[in-house]
Amino acid sequence: MDLVRIIFAILLPPLGVFLQVGLGGQFWLNILLTLLGYIPGIIHAVWIIARR
Secondary structure, three states, X not given: OHHHHHHXXXXXXXXXXXXXXXXXHHHHHHHHXXXXXXXXXXXXXXXXXXXX
């Protein structure tokens, strides 16, 4: 299942984080990072998925 989340994190970072943690603070932080730059959103999403 983590592989699917990582694929979603690369395609749409907030979706990958949502599947991992739900609508928490990390989700909203990832939306902000994705809006500021796509690459920071991907890095944050993969980090969240790999950490848990």
